[in-house]
Amino acid sequence: xxxxxxxxxxxxxxxxxxxxxxxxxxxxxxxxxxxxxxxxxxxxxxxxxxxxxxxxxxxxxxxxxxxxxxxxxxxxxxxxxxxxxxxxxxxxxxxxxxxxxxxxxxxxxxxxxxxxxxxxxxxxxxxxxxxxxxxxxxxxxxxxxxxxxxxxxxxxxxxxxxxxxxxxxxxxxxxxxxxxxxxxxxxxxxxxxxxxxxxxxxxxxxxxxxxxxxxxxxxxxxxxxxxxxxxxxxxxxxxxxxxxxxxxxxxxxxxxxxxxxxxxxxxxxxxxxxxxxxxxxxxxxxxxxxxxxxxxxxxxxxxxxxxxxxxxxxxxxxxxxxxxxxxxxxxxxxxxxxxxxxxxxxxxxxxxxxxxxxxxxxxxxxxxxxxxxxxxxxxxxxxxxxxxxxxxxxxxxxxxxxxxxxxxxxxxxx
Ligand code: ADP
Numbered sequence: 001x002x003x004x005x006x007x008x009x010x011x012x013x014x015x016x017x018x019x020x021x022x023x024x025x026x027x028x029x030x031x032x033x034x035x036x037x038x039x040x041x042x043x044x045x046x047x048x049x050x051x052x053x054x055x056x057x058x059x060x061x062x063x064x065x066x067x068x069x070x071x072x073x074x075x076x077x078x079x080x081x082x083x084x085x086x087x088x089x090x091x092x093x094x095x096x097x098x099x100x101x102x103x104x105x106x107x108x109x110x111x112x113x114x115x116x117x118x119x120x121x122x123x124x125x126x127x128x129x130x131x132x133x134x135x136x137x138x139x140x141x142x143x144x145x146x147x148x149x150x151x152x153x154x155x156x157x158x159x160x161x162x163x164x165x166x167x168x169x170x171x172x173x174x175x176x177x178x179x180x181x182x183x184x185x186x187x188x189x190x191x192x193x194x195x196x197x198x199x200x201x202x203x204x205x206x207x208x209x210x211x212x213x214x215x216x217x218x219x220x221x222x223x224x225x226x227x228x229x230x231x232x233x234x235x236x237x238x239x240x241x242x243x244x245x246x247x248x249x250x251x252x253x254x255x256x257x258x259x260x261x262x263x264x265x266x267x268x269x270x271x272x273x274x275x276x277x278x279x280x281x282x283x284x285x286x287x288x289x290x291x292x293x294x295x296x297x298x299x300x301x302x303x304x305x306x307x308x309x310x311x312x313x314x315x316x317x318x319x320x321x322x323x324x325x326x327x328x329x330x331x332x333x334x335x336x337x338x339x340x341x342x343x344x345x346x347x348x349x350x351x352x353x354x355x356x357x358x359x360x361x362x363x364x365x366x367x368x369x370x371x372x373x374x375x376x377x378x379x380x381x382x383x384x385x386x387x388x389x390x391x392x393x394x395x396x397x398x399x400x401x402x403x404x405x406x407x408x409x410x411x412x413x414x
Pocket of ligand 1: 316320321324325351352353354362367368369370374375378379380381382383384385408
């Protein structure tokens with residue numbers, strides 16, 4: 001459908017719709033001249049009439065046909081069904097047997113722009129599939145529906161259905177209801193779900209394939225090689241740990257999804273929580289030669305939340321800062337706010353930073369700037385997705401400020 005018609009397009013459309021009336025009017029004008037009316041006066045009168053016809057119809061929207069009402073129902077308010085159609089959020093067009101649009105509801109006007117009364121459907125609906133379907137329903141009286149997608153202004157997928165209306169107009173003409181059901185959101189969720197399953201299977205298949213390969217080698221060529229046993233069992237241990245990390249993260253995500261609409265009930269003091277996480281991550285920090293510097297207030301800083309989930313958030317952020325910001329040698333963690341101001345928890349590293357185009361996507365499941373770098377650092381690609389889910393449940397926001405070559409600050413604002 002085309003939305004942005006100019007005034008001239010609309011005049012042309014109306015002229016097309018009124019071509020028979022205009023033809024007759026030219027004949028009538030010629031008749032006037034033949035009966036002795038001055039040519040200039042006749043043309044002036046005709047031009048005035050034409051202007052009123054074309055421009056006067058511009059503000060009109062296709063309205064419903066006059067429906068023949070049975071005598072017993074004479075008191076029925078015909079405006080009522082129209083009001084109902086206007087209240088629907090699905091775009092609806094009523095089309096006559098001659099394939100002209102006689103009514104569009106408000107949702108159709110919003111989605112496709114104003115359609116003038118008596119506009120031919122093919123003048124506004126370009127999809128051959130929809131036009132063929134309407135023609136078939138007009139010919140057979142049977143209900144039809146097809147899936148139809150539009151790319152502009154944004155990608156939308158509709159189920160378009162055409163059904164004959166039970167009633168016919170005063171002129172004996174039959175009418176057909178063309179309705180659009182928007183299924184774009186459902187399609188997007190389907191795609192996300194299948195992408196997720198494909199990604200998760202792929203992530204599990206890689207270590208599984210490697211485990212199988214080593215088992216076969218140990219059973220075959222390396223059966224009697226103790227040195228190979230030692231080395232391969234080490235790698236197998238590493239791969240199986242990677243698989244269980246992934247499964248743990250997947251379970252964690254699915255648990256969070258189940259609880260996403262339930263607000264956490266407890267209250268948590270962030271000061272000791274940060275201390276515990278720092279202590280737990282000390283071995284990793286020492287291994288990576290990174291110093292974790294804490295700056296917390298002397299008094300408690302309480303937020304409403306779930307202790308275990310907030311611990312998982314802080315662990316993920318500090319662990320990422322140590323792993324990806326290793327070259328910066330230090331990670332700073334501090335708390336601010338409280339006493340009426342929003343509480344903020346920040347984790348800063350002096351690593352390579354995150355290029356701006358990646359920032360909006362790093363909380364997506366399995367999104368990694370560099371897959372190999374993440375794998376080599378024992379990442380699953382799910383850490384920040386878990387962080388985002390937990391924070392959504394806590395009504396908190398994650399703010400990422402990063403400068404390439406200088407480092408990144410992740411801030412949680414409660
Ligand atoms: P992973 O398990 O791969 O660490 P995350 O969801 O925790 O997954 O992070 C997603 C990606 O975001 C990482 O793979 C990494 O590319 C990037 N990233 C996260 N934290 C940082 C950071 N502090 N500095 C640079 N890049 C980061």
